[in-house]
Amino acid sequence: MAGDPGNGRAPYAADPARSPGRLHREPSSPTRDDFQRDRDRIIHSTAFRRLAHKTQVFVYHEGDHFRSRLTHTIEVAQLARALAKALRLDEELTEAVALGHDLGHTPFGHTGEDALDACMEAYGGFDHNSHGLRLVTELERRYADFDGLNLTQETLEGLVKHNGPLVDAEGRPLERWRARGVPAAILAYDRLQSLRLGQYASLEAQAAAIADDIAYDAHDIDDGLRAGLFDLDAIRAVPFVAVLLDEIERLHPGLERPRVIHELTRRVITRFIEDVIAESGARIAAAGATSLEDVQRAGRTLVGFSPAIAAADRDIKTFLFANMYRHPQVTRVRERADAVVRGLFSAYVADPAAMPPDWAAKAGATAGERAHAAADYIAGMTDRFALNEYRRLFDPTANLR
Structure with missing residues (x-):
C-alpha cells in the first residue's frame, strides 16, 4: 500500500494538512500539527481530569486498583495508537478521539447515564456522546476567544461517529436513533460545521x-x-x-x-x-x-x-x-447510585439555587431550561462529589454500599 514516504501515513489516513480545520480560525502552531493540538487540548481539559474520579463498574471506594474512567481512557488510547501504527494511520488523531471518547460520561458509570436519561425523557433524553460534543464545543470555558476546545472537524466527527453514521443518505436517523431522533445538540452543531452525519468516520x-x-x-x-x-x-x-x-x-x-x-x-x-x-x-x-x-x-x-x-x-x-x-453486589450499588442521581436532579430542578450561582444562572425560567442546567451540572460531577452533594441535600449518612 503506497503512502506518503515523508510521514509514514497510508493514503487513506487522515491528514492534518488537508483538514477543513476548526470552527474558529486560529494561527497554526510552529511545533505541532492540528491533530496534536487537539489531543493536547483534550488532555488539559477539566472534563478529562474529572475522569479520574468517575466510575467504570465499581464505585471509587471499592478499591484503588480498580479502573476509573481515566485509567480506562488511557488504556483505550494505548490500544488505539497501536492499531494506528500498524495500519499506518494518523496516530495523533487516533489518540485524540480515544482520549475524548468518554468525556461526556456521568458519575456512576452507565447507571448514572441511564438515570439521567430517564430524568430527561421529556426533554430529549441524555446521551453521553452528545454531551461530550457539547463539552468540547460549548461547556469548557478556558480560552479567551471561544467556548469549548475548538477542535478540528475530524476530531469532532470521531467523537460523534466513532460507532458509525447517525443518519442515512436521506438524512433519516439510523436504527439506534430512530425512536428518539438524533440528539438536538449534535444536529445544532452540525448546522454550524458539518459533521457529515451520514458518512463513516475516519x-x-x-x-x-x-x-x-x-x-x-x-x-x-x-x-x-x-x-x-x-x-x-x-x-x-x-x-x-x-x-x-x-x-x-x-x-x-x-x-x-x-x-x-x-x-x-x-x-x-x-x-x-x-x-x-x-x-x-x-x-x-x-x-x-x-x-x-x-x-x-x-x-x-x-x-x-x-x-x-x-x-x-x-x-x-x-x-x-x-x-x-x-x-x-454491583446491582445493589447501581440501585443506590440511581437514587442519588434522580434525587439530585429533582432537587436542582425544584430549586436551581441549590446549584452554584453560575449554574443556577443557566437554569432559566422554563422547566426545560431548568432540567438541562441540572443535567449538565450532574453530568460533570465525579462520583465522590455527587455522593457528597446528595448527603448535603438529603442524608448525611448516605452511602452506596
Whole structure:
C-alpha cells in the first residue's frame, strides 16, 4: 500500500494538512500539527481530569486498583495508537478521539447515564456522546476567544461517529436513533460545521472505537476476577477464554492466581489486536480505499474483528453482563447510585439555587431550561462529589454500599 514516504501515513489516513480545520480560525502552531493540538487540548481539559474520579463498574471506594474512567481512557488510547501504527494511520488523531471518547460520561458509570436519561425523557433524553460534543464545543470555558476546545472537524466527527453514521443518505436517523431522533445538540452543531452525519468516520476514529471494545473485554475480566465477582473456573464457560487458560497452564504450570489473571488479560488483548490488524488490512484492501473520502463512503466499518473474534467478543460480553454487571453486589450499588442521581436532579430542578450561582444562572425560567442546567451540572460531577452533594441535600449518612 503506497503512502506518503515523508510521514509514514497510508493514503487513506487522515491528514492534518488537508483538514477543513476548526470552527474558529486560529494561527497554526510552529511545533505541532492540528491533530496534536487537539489531543493536547483534550488532555488539559477539566472534563478529562474529572475522569479520574468517575466510575467504570465499581464505585471509587471499592478499591484503588480498580479502573476509573481515566485509567480506562488511557488504556483505550494505548490500544488505539497501536492499531494506528500498524495500519499506518494518523496516530495523533487516533489518540485524540480515544482520549475524548468518554468525556461526556456521568458519575456512576452507565447507571448514572441511564438515570439521567430517564430524568430527561421529556426533554430529549441524555446521551453521553452528545454531551461530550457539547463539552468540547460549548461547556469548557478556558480560552479567551471561544467556548469549548475548538477542535478540528475530524476530531469532532470521531467523537460523534466513532460507532458509525447517525443518519442515512436521506438524512433519516439510523436504527439506534430512530425512536428518539438524533440528539438536538449534535444536529445544532452540525448546522454550524458539518459533521457529515451520514458518512463513516475516519479509520482513526474506527480504531479508537474498537480499542474501546477490546479494553472493556480484557479489563473487565481483570477487574471482575480480582474483585471475586466470578472465578477462573466460571469464565472457562467462554470457549475463547478457556483456550487461553489452557495455554497458560501448559506453559506455566502451578502459576499463582494473580499472575494467571494478568497473563489471561494480556493474551485477550494480544489476540484481539492482532486480529483487528489482519482483518482491517483485508477490509481496506477489498474496499480499494486510497483516500479518506473512500473510507467515509465505504458503506461499512473497515476497522473490525474477524467473524471468529467477533463471536468471542460477543461471548465475553454476554458472560460479563450476567456475571459482573448484574452481580448482586454491583446491582445493589447501581440501585443506590440511581437514587442519588434522580434525587439530585429533582432537587436542582425544584430549586436551581441549590446549584452554584453560575449554574443556577443557566437554569432559566422554563422547566426545560431548568432540567438541562441540572443535567449538565450532574453530568460533570465525579462520583465522590455527587455522593457528597446528595448527603448535603438529603442524608448525611448516605452511602452506596
